[in-house]
Amino acid sequence: MKVLISGGGTGGHIYPALALIRHLEKEHEAEFLYVGTEKGLEASIVPKAGIKFKSVHITGFRRKLSAENVKTVLRFLKAVKTARKYIEEFKPDIVIGTGGYVCGPVVYAASKAGVPTIIHEQNSVPGLTNKFLARYVDKIAVSFNEAENYFPKEKVVFTGNPRASEAAETKGSGGALKAVGLSNELPTVLIVGGSRGARPINEAVMSAFPSWDGQDFQVVYVTGEVHYEEIAADLKEKETEKLKAVPYIDDMPSLLKEVNLVVARAGATTLAELTALGLPSILVPSPYVTNNHQFKNAKALVDKGAAVLIEENSLNAESLTQAIQQGLTAENEQLMKKKALEAGVPESAALLTKEIKKLLN
Numbered sequence: 319m320k321v322l323i324s325g326g327g328t329g330g331h332i333y334p335a336l337a338l339i340r341h342l343e344k345e346h347e348a349e350f351l352y353v354g355t356e357k358g359l360e361a362s363i364v365p366k367a368g369i370k371f372k373s374v375h376i377t378g379f380r381r382k383l384s385a386e387n388v389k390t391v392l393r394f395l396k397a398v399k400t401a402r403k404y405i406e407e408f409k410p411d412i413v414i415g416t417g418g419y420v421c422g423p424v425v426y427a428a429s430k431a432g433v434p435t436i437i438h439e440q441n442s443v444p445g446l447t448n449k450f451l452a453r454y455v456d457k458i459a460v461s462f463n464e465a466e467n468y469f470p471k472e473k474v475v476f477t478g479n480p481r482a483s484e485a486a487e488t489k490g491s492g493g494a495l496k497a498v499g500l501s502n503e504l505p506t507v508l509i510v511g512g513s514r515g516a517r518p519i520n521e522a523v524m525s526a527f528p529s530w531d532g533q534d535f536q537v538v539y540v541t542g543e544v545h546y547e548e549i550a551a552d553l554k555e556k557e558t559e560k561l562k563a564v565p566y567i568d569d570m571p572s573l574l575k576e577v578n579l580v581v582a583r584a585g586a587t588t589l590a591e592l593t594a595l596g597l598p599s600i601l602v603p604s605p606y607v608t609n610n611h612q613f614k615n616a617k618a619l620v621d622k623g624a625a626v627l628i629e630e631n632s633l634n635a636e637s638l639t640q641a642i643q644q645g646l647t648a649e650n651e652q653l654m655k656k657k658a659l660e661a662g663v664p665e666s667a668a669l670l671t672k673e674i675k676k677l678l679n
């Protein structure tokens with residue numbers, strides 16, 4: 319089987335694609351080609367994962383009318399042409415898009431070439447690209463029931479997010495905390511602002527952490543690559559035995575297996591991992607995303623009792639510290655753990671694979 323996958327920009331679109339590739343590889347003789355952009359995180363993550371990578375040049379549409387959008391249309395048409403060339407050369411049996419604007423021209427070109435197509439939507443509210451592609455593709459796999467209403471009924475199928483399967487199946491390295499310089503003795507909080515980091519979360523952490531000295535928990539603090547230098551300079555000797563800052567974690571599922579509580583943005587792929595593993599969380603949705611979809615992602619978990627919400631405008635040293643202390647009490651930790659597990663879809667990769675097979679038959 320030959321599979322062309324496209325998706326990117328941020329980790330939330332890339333890791334589901336990689337998880338699906340890993341699952342398909344286990345079950346089938348398969349060859350893969352990943353198409354992304356040179357500027358997205360996929361340009362480094364995908365080749366590192368040993369998967370053949372090619373790129374198209376494309377940018378996202380601005381919401382407001384602008385001359386830049388005219389250029390984007392021209393780039394889109396050019397990217398469709400490039401994608402068509404990749405499709406003619408690789409001859410995929412199926413083309414799968416996992417979101418981010420890069421999969422627009424790729425999946426569109428595939429559909430026009432008569433190749434079977436599936437898009438995977440991670441969020442509770444779909445992004446522009448998947449809404450655009452909905453009319454051209456054969457199947458639309460969603461991860462939240464809330465997303466179903468935005469798409470043609472006959473094409474939609476609920477599969478969850480395949481990264482959940484990868485997280486649930488991981489055995490873990492057993493040394494993820496040790497690798498960042500922490501022990502396995504204390505309750506551990508992971509703080510992470512999505513795949514690119516989040517300045518407001520960083521600001522709250524930097525103002526709160528001096529008061530965490532006497533607490534009986536430790537912290538892995540993932541700043542995001544672009545913020546790391548500045549934070550490392552601010553932290554200097556203040557980094558303690560109980561707080562370690564790192565720019566990025568390559569093997570997140572292994573780390574997740576060794577922590578008790580997660581403070582995070584509410585990116586859909588992160589939520590799929592947390593629920594697959596049954597991890598309690600404090601979610602600070604980004605208000606800067608299309609249709610406020612992170613808030614709706616978070617709400618789906620908070621309403622089930624699987625997570626606690628702090629809106630960004632209420633995030634400060636006090637609210638963060640208090641939420642962490644409460645999240646770590648035995649009773650809350652157990653309850654959120656149970657509710658998170660109930661919300662998880664660890665069988666997602668198999669569900670999506672089933673849909674792929676149906677389409678190929």
Ligand SMILES: CC(=O)N[C@H]1[C@@H](OP(=O)(O)OP(=O)(O)OC[C@H]2O[C@@H](n3ccc(=O)[nH]c3=O)[C@H](O)[C@@H]2O)O[C@H](CO)[C@@H](O)[C@@H]1O
Nearest residue numbers: 328329330331333440512513566567570585586587588607
């Ligand atoms: C600003 C923005 O548009 N964000 C979107 C983007 O977020 P973003 O890329 O931040 O997405 P998620 O939080 O969903 O996923 C992040 C992924 O990166 C991994 N990770 C993160 C940090 C790290 O150090 N190492 C690592 O491997 C996580 O384990 C996870 O697999 O895609 C998500 C999924 O469509 C959306 O819900 C988000 O709203």
